[in-house]
Amino acid sequence: MGHTSKAVEESGELIPDPVFVQSLRESGVILLTWLACFVWTFTYCTRYGYPTDVDPTAFPTVLGMPSWVVWGIVLPWSLANVVTLVFCFGFMQDAALEPDDMSEQASGVSSSADVGGEL
Amino acid sequence: MNSALATFCIYTIAVFGLAALSSRLLKSRSFLNEYFLGSRGLGFWALALTFAATSASGGTFTGYPALIYTHGWTLALWIASYMVFPICTMGLLGKRINQVARKTGAITVPDILRDRFESRSFGLLATALLIFFTCVNLVGQFKAGSVILKTLLKSNESFVWLTAVVADSVSGVPWLGGADPGYLICLFCFGVAVILYTTWGGFHAVVWTDVMQGVVMVTGVVIMLPLALYQVGGMQQATQDLAAMVPPRQAELILIGPADQTCRSGTWLRLEDRVFRTSAALDMTKPERKVTAIEIVDTGDLERIAASTDIVFSAEFSIEQVVETLPAAFPGNERPGTYVSAPGPSATDADGFLPMSLAFSMFFFWAIAGTGQPGSMVRLMAFKDSKTLRYSIATVAIYYSLIYFPLVIIFCCARLLLPGMEVEADRVMPQMAITLTANAGVGALAGVLVAAPFAAVMSTVDSFLLMISSSVVRDVYQRNINPNASEAQLKKLSYICTVVVGAGVVVGAINPPQYLQYLIVYVGSGLAACFLAPMTLALYWKRTTARGAFGSMLIGFLSHLSLYIGGWLQGDGFQKPLRPFSLDPVVIGLASAFLAGIVISLLTPPPPDQAIVEKFFYTRRSKNAD
Structure with missing residues (x-):
């Protein structure tokens, strides 16, 4: 952060939970990935995968598979795997998941076991 | 005993060996935390394979192959959103749900919801829905396990003799008499095996067996793929033959x-x-x-x-x-080409198996609805650290790519090797395993291949059994009836619960529905409609109120269920729910649940206890912060 003295001055100040903030940002990227895959696959497959007539003797294939499957599903699936690897090893951040105050965490039986608030 | 059966027996013995090891761990740790959550210590291989194996249920190796066999290449589009399944289902909630579970000491999904909103009634609603859906799913899974086992045993002389004995014994007995005696024997054996090792070893037994089962599953697929392609004369030949085929x-x-x-x-x-x-x-x-x-x-x-x-x-x-x-309802004119194109043939539906609107819903269903499965959420509560999560997402992505797409190829080939299997489509996977290995002259391999779907069923069943007993013991008994229960009492109740639930499901599975995959889809979409919206709002929106979350869950459940009831009242049975705007019930259920959660939260006063909001959404800046 580069503001050590200020941080010390503000010790005890409430800040948004970094895991919450990180997770929210990462969720946005994940949803965009889903959307991109959806648009590609759905657009291509509905355009080329629903023919009104098929000539069995001249059916288009790539690598022996129906071509609409290769371009509409196999290719985006492969790219989605690449994006997933980049996301996991290049974008997603590590974070301390244990609560700061260990007293908050009960071992096995929660301290809030007697919570009885109603709606 | 044939060699396939011997291989299969070795696999089963290994499962029990792992349960025995897990049982030893239980003796040295806090019972509830260890029995239901493995003390939150899962490493990346364990998390990846237990997550993958639990998600890949009996449907993956029983219902899904049956659908591929019946409808052809269109299933590639049906399953396409598995390309982003791991990143969505593990990445959207993973880190955050793990953190919140640690903060509250939560062991179950209802635990988190109850603590987040400080509402006992919400916790109980979540528990009731969880138990309902999970029990329904277990019936389908037990059926799948028994069908697979029967296929393996059917030519065994002792089994044939025992089947005749059971047939005589149950003839005329209500409920039992209408069932296939061979199936009954397998159901009993499968039920006893799963209940025993799950009860004995708890979460660690489930996770370790999941790891082994995960390896078995991918091995099975990797062996089947080249065998299938070789026996149909290669991919190009298979596609050409399928293109000319009529249903x-x-x-x-x-x-x-x-x-x-x-x-x-x-x-x-x-x-x-x-x-x-x-x-x-x-x-x-x-x-x-x-x-x-x-x-x-x-x-x-x-x-x-x-x-x-x-x-x-x-x-x-x-x-x-x-x-x-x-002729089939689609294509009505018996034209060729339907097995290699969408929407795929359908015996009953004039729009074909996968009309475009349903393709849209399925892309949404797998990746987004998959995020809302409590069985997956429990695993996300149990990993060790965020590095484990990152490595696991990458591993599951590769793992699923090796399973789901190759299965489409394998069971399109099955159409060419096993004609007429439409009448018993749920049995196509084990039959294909036996046919492929017999044709290749390696019958012993059939045991490994049949163990793959069996492993998929087992890994889901054991997780679900444990989820139900944890819900009863933790969410109902400990948190509502006896908060001061001793560890010995909880332990005893956990064991009893696992056994009783398992036995009840065995009884329910004696006369199960025909198409397993429809049941899996109903339960999967129902769980998502109930749990995804409240959990997402609980983790990511601090303005969510208890009433908002409660309403979200209830409306998600009711809107989803009402569409299935509507379909049933129209005489279409359970397989064809109503589809408003041509959308699947899961899309309607999820949209209703999110909308209800947001609207009700905004209409009700903000969460009264600021300390709760601070606990879940804020942290104190460290004195040593830099």
């Missing part, structure tokens, strides 16, 4: 045969040069001698049947009259 006709036949016998479902019959296979059993003692069947009309299939030594036409029964024979 079977639906027929009604009147049979003649011995008056004291039953004509089994799956019996092959011939009338001159026409070939039929019955799709239901016919009791010849009854005056009505009409039975449903399929008529094989594809010339390629007819040639394969003529050349087959495995297909035997019935000598006892013959066709007196063909009452009716109709």
Whole structure:
């Protein structure tokens, strides 16, 4: 952060939970990935995968598979795997998941076991 | 004992060995935390494979292959959103749910919701829905496990003898009498095995067996793929043959045969040069001698049947009259090409198997609805650290790519190797395993291949059994009835619960529904409609109120269920729910749940206890912050 003295001055100040903030940002990227895959696959497959007539003797294939499957599903699936690897090893951040105050965490039986608030 | 059965027995013994090891761990740690959550210490291999194996249920190796066999290449589009399944289902909630579970000491999904909103009634609603859906799913999973086991055992002499004994014993007994005796034996054996090792070893047993089962599953697929491609003459040949294929006709036949016998479902019959296979059993003692069947009309299939030594036409029964024979509802004109294109053939639906609107819903269903599965959420509560999560997402992405797409290829090939399996489509996976290995002269491998779907079923069943017992013990008993229960009491109750639930599901699975995959889809989408919106709002929106979350869950459940009830009232049965705007119930259920959660939260006063909001959404800046 580069503001050590200020941080010390503000010790005890409430800040948004970094895991919450990180997770929210990462969720946005994940949803965009889903959307991109959806648009590609759905657009291509509905355009080329629903023919009104098929000539069995001249059916288009790539690598022996129906071509609409290769371009509409196999290719985006492969790219989605690449994006997933980049996301996991290049974008997603590590974070301390244990609560700061260990007293908050009960071992096995929660301290809030007697919570009885109603709606 | 044949070699396939021997391989399979070794696998089962290994499962029990792992349960024994896990049981030793239980003795040295806090019981509840260890029994239900593995002390939150899962490493990345364990998390990746237990997550993958639990998600890949009996549906993956039973219902899904049945659908591929019946509808062809369109299933590649049906399953396409698995390309982003791992990143969505593990990444959207993973880190955050793990953190919140640690903060509250939560062991179950209802635990988190209850603590987040400080609402006992919300926790109980979540528990009730979780138990309802999970029990329904378990019925389907037990059926799948038993069907697989029966396929493996059916040629074993001892099993044949035992089947005859059981058939005599249960004949005329209500509930049991209508069931296939071989299936009953397998259901009993499967049920006892799973209940025993799950009860004995708890979460760690489940996770360790999941790891082994995960390896078995991918090994099975990797072995089957080249065998299938080789036996159909390669990918290009298979696609060409499928492109020329037309689906079977639906027929009604009147049979003649011995008056004291039953004509089994799956019996092959011939009338001159026409070939039929019955799709239901016919009791010849009854005056009505009409039975449903399929008529094989594809010339390629007819040639394969003529050349087959495995297909035997019935000598006892013959066709007196063909009452009716109709082409599939789609394509109505019996044109070729439907097995290699969307929407795929359908016997009952004039729009085909996968119309575009349903393709849209399925892309949404797998990846987004998959995020809302409590079984997956529990695993996300149990990993060790965020690095484990990152490595696991990457591993599961590769793992699923090796399973789900290759299965489409394998079972498109199955159409060319196993004609007429439409009448018992749920059995196509084990039958394919046996056929492939027998043709290749490596019968022993059948054990490994059949163990793959069996592993998928087991890994889901054990997780779900544990989830139900944790809900009863933790969410109902400890948190509502006896908060001061001793560890010994909780331990005893956990064991009893696992056994009782397992036994109840075995009874429920005696007469199960035919198409497993429809049941899996109903439960999967129902759980998502109930849990995804409240959990997402609980983790990511601090303005969410208890009433908002409660309303979200309830409306998600009711809107989803009402569409299934509507379909049933229209006479379409459980397989065809209502689809407003051509959208699947899961889309409607999720949209309703999110909308209800947001609107009700905004209409109700903000969360009264600021400390709760601070606990879940804020942290204190460290004194040593830099």
